[in-house]
Amino acid sequence: MTRTAQLLHELLDHAAERTPHSVALSSQGSSLTYAELADASAHMAARLHQEGLRRGDRMVVTASDGIGITLLVYAASRLGAVFSVLHEQVRGAPLEHVVKDCEPELLVSDDPEVAHTAVRHELTFLRIEELVRSALDARSGTAPLLEDVGPLAVDPVSLIYTSGTTALPKAVVSTHQQVLFAATAIQTCLQYRADDVVYCPLPLSFDYGLYQVFLAALSGARLHLGTVVEAGPPLLRSLETAGATVLPGVPSVADRLAWLLRRNAGKLSKLRLLTNTGAALSDSTMSALREALPQLRVQVMYGLTECKRAAIMPPDGDLTHPGSCGIPLPGTEVFVIGDDGERLPPGEIGQFVVRGANVMAGYWRRPELTAERFPRAEGLFPELRTGDYGWQDKEGYLYFSGRRDDLYKERGFRLSATEVEAAATRVDGVTSAAVLPPEGKRAALLAVVADITADEVLDGMQEHIEPFKIPRRCVRLDALPVNGNGKVDRKELAALIGKATAASSSTGAL
Amino acid sequence: MDRQNVVTALENALTDVLERSVTGLTGDVKLFDDLHLDSTTMLEMLMNLEDSIGLVVDPEDLDADDFLSVDTFTDFVLSAQLREVAA
Numbered sequence: 001m002t003r004t005a006q007l008l009h010e011l012l013d014h015a016a017e018r019t020p021h022s023v024a025l026s027s028q029g030s031s032l033t034y035a036e037l038a039d040a041s042a043h044m045a046a047r048l049h050q051e052g053l054r055r056g057d058r059m060v061v062t063a064s065d066g067i068g069i070t071l072l073v074y075a076a077s078r079l080g081a082v083f084s085v086l087h088e089q090v091r092g093a094p095l096e097h098v099v100k101d102c103e104p105e106l107l108v109s110d111d112p113e114v115a116h117t118a119v120r121h122e123l124t125f126l127r128i129e130e131l132v133r134s135a136l137d138a139r140s141g142t143a144p145l146l147e148d149v150g151p152l153a154v155d156p157v158s159l160i161y162t163s164g165t166t167a168l169p170k171a172v173v174s175t176h177q178q179v180l181f182a183a184t185a186i187q188t189c190l191q192y193r194a195d196d197v198v199y200c201p202l203p204l205s206f207d208y209g210l211y212q213v214f215l216a217a218l219s220g221a222r223l224h225l226g227t228v229v230e231a232g233p234p235l236l237r238s239l240e241t242a243g244a245t246v247l248p249g250v251p252s253v254a255d256r257l258a259w260l261l262r263r264n265a266g267k268l269s270k271l272r273l274l275t276n277t278g279a280a281l282s283d284s285t286m287s288a289l290r291e292a293l294p295q296l297r298v299q300v301m302y303g304l305t306e307c308k309r310a311a312i313m314p315p316d317g318d319l320t321h322p323g324s325c326g327i328p329l330p331g332t333e334v335f336v337i338g339d340d341g342e343r344l345p346p347g348e349i350g351q352f353v354v355r356g357a358n359v360m361a362g363y364w365r366r367p368e369l370t371a372e373r374f375p376r377a378e379g380l381f382p383e384l385r386t387g388d389y390g391w392q393d394k395e396g397y398l399y400f401s402g403r404r405d406d407l408y409k410e411r412g413f414r415l416s417a418t419e420v421e422a423a424a425t426r427v428d429g430v431t432s433a434a435v436l437p438p439e440g441k442r443a444a445l446l447a448v449v450a451d452i453t454a455d456e457v458l459d460g461m462q463e464h465i466e467p468f469k470i471p472r473r474c475v476r477l478d479a480l481p482v483n484g485n486g487k488v489d490r491k492e493l494a495a496l497i498g499k500a501t502a503a504s505s506s507t508g509a510l
Numbered sequence: 511m512d513r514q515n516v517v518t519a520l521e522n523a524l525t526d527v528l529e530r531s532v533t534g535l536t537g538d539v540k541l542f543d544d545l546h547l548d549s550t551t552m553l554e555m556l557m558n559l560e561d562s563i564g565l566v567v568d569p570e571d572l573d574a575d576d577f578l579s580v581d582t583f584t585d586f587v588l589s590a591q592l593r594e595v596a597a
Contacts, residue, residue, distance in 0.1 A: 229574045232549035236569040260569040
């Protein structure tokens with residue numbers, strides 16, 4: 001029988017007891033078994049302890065080495081310390097903000113430039129390469145026993161910085177218990193298997209990337225970390241070489257794979273599951289993937305860092321419930337509230353609220369914001385006001401219609417950019433679409449990547465949504481700018497369109 | 511098509527994709543570290559070259575090593591098939 005882990009690193013220790021010789025992690029020619037990973041992370045913990053990291057202390061990591069990040073994450077857990085993994089490109093002012101906000105004991109990076117930030121803030125700076133080398137070299141020896149550590153299940157283990165309604169990123173705090181509940185619930189829905197090879201094209205600084213580490217440990221699967229190059233144009237070949245069976249993705253990854261498969265169906269006969277998070281997958285990408293890979297099942301998902309994941313679709317559930325982002329995780333509840341906080345009946349659009357053990361602890365040192373977003377029902381039980389809007393059908397399937405900031409008013413109607421974008425991508429010939437809500441004198445504008453003309457896109461949309469929801473202007477682009485998380489970067493898009501418009505008016509064209 | 515033509519085509523493609531002028535590329539320039547391409551812009555660059563010089567992309571032939579530097583990528587394009595493109 002499988003014991004239930006109470007602390008994050010116990011996930012790894014249990015996997016190492018069950019299947020010590022299975023490969024846990026692989027990347028670019030190197031790999032570690034579960035036993036090796038558990039052992040090296042214990043040595044890493046001893047080293048970090050030597051460097052001054054104690055229970056409750058924070059450690060900030062900004063690096064690209066996924067194996068190193070995994071060792072550091074489990075090591076921090078063993079010490080009862082709190083880790084925060086930042087994107088490898090977080091430097092300068094954004095890094096200063098994080099360091100001032102969470103006051104870490106240690107700053108770990110692969111970039112010597114980061115050492116300057118550490119010096120300015122009187123922090124200990126450690127090079128990840130050196131830490132990893134010494135943890136792996138020490139593997140054969142016995143890791144020194146650490147006394148007086150023992151974190152509790154209710155202790156914080158991770159800080160995940162997110163941007164959003166606040167001007168500067170704030171950190172979502174998760175306890176061991178919360179991370180384990182979320183990971184276990186996700187695994188119940190996705191059912192990774194011990195013989196799976198999970199190909200992660202996402203950096204581990206992206207929380208869905210990091211959770212792949214935990215899902216793999218729960219199932220005993222092998223996690224292959226694709227580099228940023230491998231996950232680019234060579235994605236198809238890289239999946240083949242790794243023997244990938246599961247691909248956790250975001251829309252830009254799925255779009256890329258569909259593009260490659262149109263040129264060569266390849267030999268991806270092993271790939272059995274694609275999951276999607278971040279934003280909705282376009283219908284054209286989904287059908288291209290299904291056509292090229294008949295054995296592939298798709299599970300779309302919805303969530304936000306504040307509860308990690310809120311809903312997951314059963315395999316291929318998008319075929320029977322098109323447009324839905326899934327049903328609430330087992331053991332959790334998602335309901336819809338109106339402006340006055342009252343629960344709305346099925347079919348009515350309002351704010352999604354999440355209840356369950358996946359609701360995280362709150363924002364680091366932001367009691368007011370925490371109280372606002374994680375209010376306590378009856379003054380006792382925290383629930384998460386997601387700030388996301390949508391509706392639920394009678395069976396409990398959720399339909400996302402937009403972020404609060406995705407909603408806009410035009411010609412007196414309250415419209416959802418997400419809904420308009422979904423309608424545009426349903427038009428044959430449209431690969432992807434993004435709406436720029438109206439601003440100043442400029443009306444709402446639709447940007448598309450498409451094989452058909454802008455007018456044809458607007459005409460085609462008539463079939464899918466009410467005419468008043470269709471923006472008056474549509475612009476065709478070669479690609480939509482995306483940010484590090486694979487979401488459309490609307491600011492960048494506005495700049496791009498502004499430039500294109502200026503260029504065409506100066507040449508007299510329209 | 512010779513090396514210099516490929517590099518010029520690459521500069522044009524990158525200028526489009528990155529929306530800033532990219533000129534004077536030398537062989538040792540690293541695509542990711544120096545030009546800050548990512549997995550998405552890298553694919554856009556290929557799409558652009560499909561249109562501009564008729565590069566025929568076979569996903570089975572794309573290797574991570576081809577995308578390291580201007581030199582390795584130029585070698586890849588020279589070894590790849592090109593189809594006729596309308597001028």
